[in-house]
Amino acid sequence: MSQDFDLVCPVPISDYSHILLAHGGGGKLTHQLIKNLFLPAFKNEMLEAQHDGAVFNLGNIRLAFTTDSYVVSPLFFPGGDIGHLAVNGTVNDLAMCGARPLYLSAGIILEEGLPMEILCRVVDSMQKAATTAGVKLVTGDTKVVERGKADSMFINTSGIGILEHNLKIAPHQVVPNDVILLNGDIGRHGIAIMATREGLEFESEIESDTAPIADLAMQMIRAGIEIHCMRDLTRGGLASGVVEIAESAGVEIDMDESSIPIREDVQGACEILGFDPIYVANEGRFIAFVKPADAQKALDIMRGHPLGADACRIGVVTKTSKSGRVNMTSKIGATRIVDMISGEQLPRIC
Amino acid sequence: MSQDFDLVCPVPISDYSHILLAHGGGGKLTHQLIKNLFLPAFKNEMLEAQHDGAVFNLGNIRLAFTTDSYVVSPLFFPGGDIGHLAVNGTVNDLAMCGARPLYLSAGIILEEGLPMEILCRVVDSMQKAATTAGVKLVTGDTKVVERGKADSMFINTSGIGILEHNLKIAPHQVVPNDVILLNGDIGRHGIAIMATREGLEFESEIESDTAPIADLAMQMIRAGIEIHCMRDLTRGGLASGVVEIAESAGVEIDMDESSIPIREDVQGACEILGFDPIYVANEGRFIAFVKPADAQKALDIMRGHPLGADACRIGVVTKTSKSGRVNMTSKIGATRIVDMISGEQLPRIC
Numbered sequence: 001m002s003q004d005f006d007l008v009c010p011v012p013i014s015d016y017s018h019i020l021l022a023h024g025g026g027g028k029l030t031h032q033l034i035k036n037l038f039l040p041a042f043k044n045e046m047l048e049a050q051h052d053g054a055v056f057n058l059g060n061i062r063l064a065f066t067t068d069s070y071v072v073s074p075l076f077f078p079g080g081d082i083g084h085l086a087v088n089g090t091v092n093d094l095a096m097c098g099a100r101p102l103y104l105s106a107g108i109i110l111e112e113g114l115p116m117e118i119l120c121r122v123v124d125s126m127q128k129a130a131t132t133a134g135v136k137l138v139t140g141d142t143k144v145v146e147r148g149k150a151d152s153m154f155i156n157t158s159g160i161g162i163l164e165h166n167l168k169i170a171p172h173q174v175v176p177n178d179v180i181l182l183n184g185d186i187g188r189h190g191i192a193i194m195a196t197r198e199g200l201e202f203e204s205e206i207e208s209d210t211a212p213i214a215d216l217a218m219q220m221i222r223a224g225i226e227i228h229c230m231r232d233l234t235r236g237g238l239a240s241g242v243v244e245i246a247e248s249a250g251v252e253i254d255m256d257e258s259s260i261p262i263r264e265d266v267q268g269a270c271e272i273l274g275f276d277p278i279y280v281a282n283e284g285r286f287i288a289f290v291k292p293a294d295a296q297k298a299l300d301i302m303r304g305h306p307l308g309a310d311a312c313r314i315g316v317v318t319k320t321s322k323s324g325r326v327n328m329t330s331k332i333g334a335t336r337i338v339d340m341i342s343g344e345q346l347p348r349i350c
Numbered sequence: 351m352s353q354d355f356d357l358v359c360p361v362p363i364s365d366y367s368h369i370l371l372a373h374g375g376g377g378k379l380t381h382q383l384i385k386n387l388f389l390p391a392f393k394n395e396m397l398e399a400q401h402d403g404a405v406f407n408l409g410n411i412r413l414a415f416t417t418d419s420y421v422v423s424p425l426f427f428p429g430g431d432i433g434h435l436a437v438n439g440t441v442n443d444l445a446m447c448g449a450r451p452l453y454l455s456a457g458i459i460l461e462e463g464l465p466m467e468i469l470c471r472v473v474d475s476m477q478k479a480a481t482t483a484g485v486k487l488v489t490g491d492t493k494v495v496e497r498g499k500a501d502s503m504f505i506n507t508s509g510i511g512i513l514e515h516n517l518k519i520a521p522h523q524v525v526p527n528d529v530i531l532l533n534g535d536i537g538r539h540g541i542a543i544m545a546t547r548e549g550l551e552f553e554s555e556i557e558s559d560t561a562p563i564a565d566l567a568m569q570m571i572r573a574g575i576e577i578h579c580m581r582d583l584t585r586g587g588l589a590s591g592v593v594e595i596a597e598s599a600g601v602e603i604d605m606d607e608s609s610i611p612i613r614e615d616v617q618g619a620c621e622i623l624g625f626d627p628i629y630v631a632n633e634g635r636f637i638a639f640v641k642p643a644d645a646q647k648a649l650d651i652m653r654g655h656p657l658g659a660d661a662c663r664i665g666v667v668t669k670t671s672k673s674g675r676v677n678m679t680s681k682i683g684a685t686r687i688v689d690m691i692s693g694e695q696l697p698r699i700c
Contacts, residue, residue: 019464024494037470038490041477046453046488054453054488058512059411067455067508068491103396103404105417107457107506114369120387127391138396138404140388141418143504144374145698151499156457158417158508162408348495 020344026235026281027341031244050248051170052093052231055163062163064099066090069156073348075118077196079188079207083125085283085350086155088212089234091133095214096230096286098169098221099161101133106140107156112147122153133212135159161214165221171248173228179295180253180315181288183216183308184209185261186238190280191269193349200272204265211284216305225298226291233285234350236341239278239326241287242315243340247324255315255328255338278328279341281349289317370694376585376631377691381594400598401520402443402581405513412513414449416440419506423698425468427546429538429557433475435633435700436505438562439584441483445564446580446636448519448571449511451483456490457506462497472503483562485509511564515571521598523578529645530603530665531638533566533658534559535611536588540630541619543699550622554615561634566655575648576641583635584700586691589628589676591637592665593690597674605665605678605688628678629691631699639667 022029039047046054053066070086080088087104094101106126110119130137192208194200213232220227229249231241238260246253262270262277270277284307290298295313302308326338372379389397396404403416420436430438437454444451456476460469480487542558544550567580579599581591588610596603612620612627620627634657640648645663652658676688 016466018466019460019462019469019494021462021494021496024460024492030492033492037473038492041473042480042487042490044486044488046486047490054455056453056488058413058452059409061409061411063408063510065453065455065510066489067457067506069457069459069493069506071459071493071495102408103406103415105404105415105508107417107419107508109419109421109459109504110369110374112369112371116366116368119369123387123391130392136394136396137392138394138406139416140392140397142374142380142383142388143419143421143698144369144371145421145501145504146371148498149501150504151495154459154493154495154500154504156417156419156506156508158455158457158506160413160415160510348493 021347022344025341025344027240031340049170052096055097064094064097064161064163066093067156067158068093069154070350071154071348072350073151074196075122075152077208078192078205080210081122081125082153082155083122084129084210086157087126087129087133088210088283089350090157090159091135091212091214092232094159094161095217096232098165098167099163100218101135101159101161101214103160104130104135104137105158106137108142109150109154110142110144111150111152112144114152133214167221167227169227169229171229171245174245174249174251174289174317175228176251176317176319177292178228178289178317179292179313181290181295181298181302182312182314183286183302184310185263186233186282186285187262187266187270187277187280189283190346190349191266194273194346202265202269206265206269209282209284211307213284213286213307216302216307219305220298220301223297223301225294227288229289231287233282233287235281237279237281239338240340243326243338246326250320250322250324251317252319252321252323253315253326254318255326257328258331259312259314261310261312275345279345283350371697372694375691375694377590381690399520402446405447414444414447414511414513416443417506417508418443419504420700421504421698422700423501424546425472425502427558428542428555430560431472431475432503432505433472434479434560436507437476437479437483438560438633439700440507440509441485441562441564442582444509444511445567446582448515448517449513450568451485451509451511451564453510454480454485454487455508456487458492459500459504460492460494461500461502462494464502483564517571517577519577519579521579521595524595524599524601524639524667525578526601526667526669527642528578528639528667529642529663531640531645531648531652532662532664533636533652534660535613536583536632536635537612537616537620537627537630539633540696540699541616544623544696552615552619556615556619559632559634561657563634563636563657566652566657569655570648570651573647573651575644577638579639581637583632583637585631587629587631589688590690593676593688596676600670600672600674601667602669602671602673603665603676604668605676607678608681609662609664611660611662625695629695633700
C-alpha cells in the first residue's frame with residue numbers, strides 16, 4: 001500500500017515517530033497533532049475555528065455539530081460513570097458553541113466478555129443523563145472486539161444543537177477587556193477519577209462535578225449577555241482552556257489565582273498527588289468571555305443557577321498579542337506565565 | 351454504585367450474561383441488543399424506525415444523522431483501509447436515509463505506540479475519501495489509551511445530511527409488490543478482509559468494494575424514482591439487510607438466488623472458506639425497494655453509474671406478513687427460508 005501514500009507525514013518524525021499517551025491529553029501534543037496533521041488534511045473553516053464543535057447554516061437555521069469519544073477508566077467513579085460523561089461531555093460542547101443540544105448519537109465499542117450488567121448500567125446512566133439534559137439519543141451503533149483488544153468499553157457520542165440567537169461565540173471573537181467568568185470550583189472530576197483508580201481515600205469522598213451546563217449557558221444567552229467565547233474545562237483543565245483561547249484569539253490574558261475557587265479537600269489531594277489544580281480536568285465547569293458591561297449581570301445569572309453557585313470573575317483579556325500569553329498573579333503576588341499542559345498528567349480522564 | 355442501578359437488565363441473563371463477538375456481528379444478537387436494551391432505554395420514534403440513521407425536521411429543512419464506529423482488522427486491506435471505510439460507511443448510511451451527505455465528525459481512539467506513519471496514512475485516506483464523496487470533516491476528537499488497551503486504532507464517524515425531496519424512505523414504507531434492486535456483485539469486502547487476515551492467496555487479488563454510494567442514490571432520487579427503502583449491505587451481508595427490512599416492514603419477500611451477481615473468484619473463495627456469500631459483508635453495495643412501475647427506470651440509472659454497472663432485480667415483496675419471512679429460490683429451483691446471520695461469521699469486518 002505504501003505506493004498509495006503521498007501525504008508526507010507532517011509531524012516531525014524525530015520527535016514523535018509513535019503515538020504517546022500525551023497526544024490524547026488535551027495539551028501541547030494534542031494541539032500539535034491537530035495543527036500539524038488534522039487541520040492541513042481536512043482544511044476547512046469550521047475545523048480551523050478550533051472551537052468545541054462546528055457551527056454552520058443550513059436552510060433558515062444555524063446548527064452546531066460536535067463529537068467526543070469517552071475512554072475513561074474506571075468506568076464507574078464517585079459522582080458518575082462513562083455513560084453520564086458521554087452524554088454530558090457532548091451536551092456541554094454543544095452548549096459552548098452557543099447551541100441548545102437536541103440530538104445525540106452513540107457509537108459503542110465493547111470488549112468481548114464484558115458483563116451484560118455493566119452495559120445495562122451504563123445505558124441506564126446515559127438514558128438518565130439524556131433526560132436531565134433534555135436531549136434525545138436518536139441513532140447508534142455497537143461494535144464488539146475480541147477480549148484484550150479494548151478496555152471494557154469505549155463510547156463515542158456526537159451531537160447536534162441549534163443556535164437560537166445571533167451571537168457569534170468562538171475563540172476569535174474574544175477581544176481586549178473581555179471579562180473571564182468561571183462557574184465554580186475546579187478539579188473535582190480529575191481527583192475523583194484519580195482517587196478511584198489509585199484506591200486513595202480522603203476524609204470526605206470527592207465526587208466528580210460531571211453535569212450538563214447547557215441550561216446555564218442558554219440562560220445567559222437568553223438574558224442577552226454578550227458572550228464572546230465559552231469553553232468547558234475538561235482534559236488539560238482550566239489552564240489549557242484559557243491558553244487555547246488566548247492563542248486562537250491572539251490575545252494576552254491576566255488571571256488572578258486567588259479568585260479561582262478550589263475546595264479544600266481537592267486542594268489537599270492535589271498537594272498529596274503533586275498536581276496543580278488548574279491542570280486538573282472538570283466535567284461541569286466552563287469559562288465565559290463576556291463584554292465587561294455584561295459581566296456583573298452574567299455573574300448574577302450564574303450564581304442563581306444550581307451549577308454556578310460559586311461562580312466568579314477570574315481574569316481579564318488585557319490586549320491583542322500574537323503570543324497568546326496568559327499571566328497569573330499568585331496568592332502571594334508573584335506573576336507566572338501559564339502554559340498548556342505538557343506531557344500526560346492523568347490519562348483516560350474522560 | 352449498585353444502589354443507583356434501577357434499570358432491570360432486560361436481556362435474559364441466562365443466555366447472555368456477557369457480551370459475545372456476535373453482539374457486534376449485525377445479525378440476531380445485535381438485533382436482540384437493540385430490541386431488548388437500547389430501544390426500551392432511549393425510547394423515541396427515530397430510534398424505533400430502525401433505519402440507518404435518524405431523520406428529523408429542523409427549521410425549514412429535513413436532516414439525517416447517523417453514526418458508526420470502525421474497528422476493522424487489519425487496518426489496511428486490498429482496495430481500502432479503515433480511513434476509507436470510516437468515511438464511506440457513514441456517507442452510505444446517510445445516503446440510505448435519502449440524504450445528501452454534508453458534514454462528518456471523526457472521533458479517533460489511538461493505542462499508545464501506534465506508528466505516526468500509520469495515523470498519517472489513515473488520515474490521508476480519510477481526506478481523499480471525503481473529497482471523493484463531497485463531504486467535509488468539520489469536527490473531531492482524539493483519545494489515546496495505553497498500549498494493549500485498544501487494537502491500533504478505532505474510528506467513529508458521525509454524519510449529517512440533508513433530504514432534498516419529499517420521499518419517505520424507511521423500512522416501514524415498504525409495501526407488497528415493491529421490487530428489490532441490488533447495485534452489483536456481493537461479497538468482495540468480506541473476502542478481501544478475510545484473505546488478508548488469514549494470509550490466503552487467490553489467483554487474482556480480491557479487492558474490497560468500499561465506495562461512496564451517495565451519488566448513485568441521489569441520482570435515483572433526483573430522477574423521481576419512488577424509493578420506499580434503501581439499505582447498504584455491510585455486516586451480515588445481503589441476507590441480513592433483506593431480513594431486517596422484511597421484519598421491520600412486516601412483509602414477506604421472495605428472492606431469486608440466480609439473479610444475485612457474485613464474482614467467480616468470490617464464489618470460489620466462499621466455497622473454500624465455508625461462507626455463504628449472501629452473509630458476507632460489502633461496503634459499496636445496497637438494495638433499493640422501489641415502486642414496480644419505477645423499477646426499470648431505476649435499474650437503468652443504476653447501470654449507467656460506475657457503481658451500479660452490474661445492477662439487477664433480485665426479488666419482490668409478495669405480501670404483508672408479520673412473519674417477515676424471506677424465501678429464496680435456489681439455482682436448482684428449491685426454496686429455502688433466509689434468516690439473519692446468527693453467531694459471528696467474521697468479526698471486525700468494518
